[in-house]
Amino acid sequence: MRWVRLYYPNRWRRNIGDLADPADKTFNWFLCSKRYKDPETGLYVAEIASGTKFYEEESGHTFVVPLEPPIKVLIDEGVSDLERVAKEKGYQGIAILNACNLSNPDAFFICHDVKFGFFDDSIVISKKERFCDIIDYSKRHSKCIRQVIPDFPTAEEIDGAVKKNKCSVMCKVLHQYVLEYTEAQK
Numbered sequence: 001m002r003w004v005r006l007y008y009p010n011r012w013r014r015n016i017g018d019l020a021d022p023a024d025k026t027f028n029w030f031l032c033s034k035r036y037k038d039p040e041t042g043l044y045v046a047e048i049a050s051g052t053k054f055y056e057e058e059s060g061h062t063f064v065v066p067l068e069p070p071i072k073v074l075i076d077e078g079v080s081d082l083e084r085v086a087k088e089k090g091y092q093g094i095a096i097l098n099a100c101n102l103s104n105p106d107a108f109f110i111c112h113d114v115k116f117g118f119f120d121d122s123i124v125i126s127k128k129e130r131f132c133d134i135i136d137y138s139k140r141h142s143k144c145i146r147q148v149i150p151d152f153p154t155a156e157e158i159d160g161a162v163k164k165n166k167c168s169v170m171c172k173v174l175h176q177y178v179l180e181y182t183e184a185q186k
Contacts, residue, residue, distance in 0.1 A: 001083065001093070001094075001117040001118065001119060002056060002063070002117065002118045002119075002123065003056070003057075003058070003115060003116070003117050004054035004055060004056045004057075004063055004115075004116050004117075004118065004123070005054060005055050005056075005057065005110050005111055005112065005114075005115060005116070006027075006031070006032055006052070006053075006054055006055075006110070006111040006114065006116065007053040007054065007055055007062070007109060007110060007111075007133050008031065008109050008110070008111055009031055009032065009052070009053075026100075026113055027097070027111055027113035027114050029046055031111075032046075032048055032049055032052045033046040033047055033048045033049055033052070033073075034046065034047045034049075035075065038072070038089075041089050043074060043075075043077075043079065043085070043089065044074075044075040044077045045072045045073060045074055045075060045091060046072070046073050046075055046095055047070050047071070047072050048065050048070070048071040048072075048073060049065065050065050050066060050067045050068070050070070051064060051065060051067075052064065052065045053126065053133070054116060054123060055110050055132075055133075055134070055171070055175070057172075057175070059168050059172075060166075060167075060168035060169060060170070060171035060172035060175065061125050061126075061167075061168045061171070062125070062126040062128075062132040062133070062134075062171070063118075063123040063124060063125055063126060064123060064124060064125075064126045065122075065123055066123070066124055071092045071093070071118075071122050071123070072091050072092060073086070073091055073092060073093040073094055073095045073116060073117075073118070074086040074089065074091045074093070074094050074095070075094075075095050075097075076094065076095060076096040076097060082094045082096070083117070086119075087119065092118060092119055092120075092122035093116060093117050093118035093119055093122055094116070094117045095114055095115070095116050095117075096114065096115050096116075096117070097113065097114050098112075098113065098114065098115060099113075100112040100113045102179075102182070102183065103183055108178075108179065108182045109133060109137060110175075132167065132171060134171045134174050134175050134178065135158060135162060135167070135170060135171060135174060137178060138152075138153075138155075138158055138174045138177070138178060139155040139158050139159070140155075142154050142155045142158070145177065145178070145181045148181050148184050148185075149177060149180060149181055149184075152177050152181070158170070158174070
């Protein structure tokens, strides 16, 4: 099973600040899918929209949902042995809601309120991975991040490192820096 986290598909959560109630800024299925009760199984599932992007913390890769066929994941709503049931019923994965443990979740563009697990090759590595959100964010905000983390690379250093290293390696390193930076923005 491949465990991934959702890239927020928009920036409203981070940019809206105190204008919205914190409860309104938690994860919502409409950000990436359609949630419903499957009439065939009676279980709650989410049909993940094609093009939805995910980040795999273990590898550093950005994954996307292919255009076809639709991907359905079983939602952790009172189902015991979620992974087994999902396989038996023919779903492509599972989704587990959890409490976000970040002290400043609004500042981060990767969702920590839910974790997705996909079977086999249900999702694929993005063909645009060299321009993934983590690298793009790191380059755009390098000056601000360097004020908090002085050894953070400049945009030019990131460009040079991406040419010399695998994108996934760069994303893992930058992800840790950006996470540290957002946690410092309390």
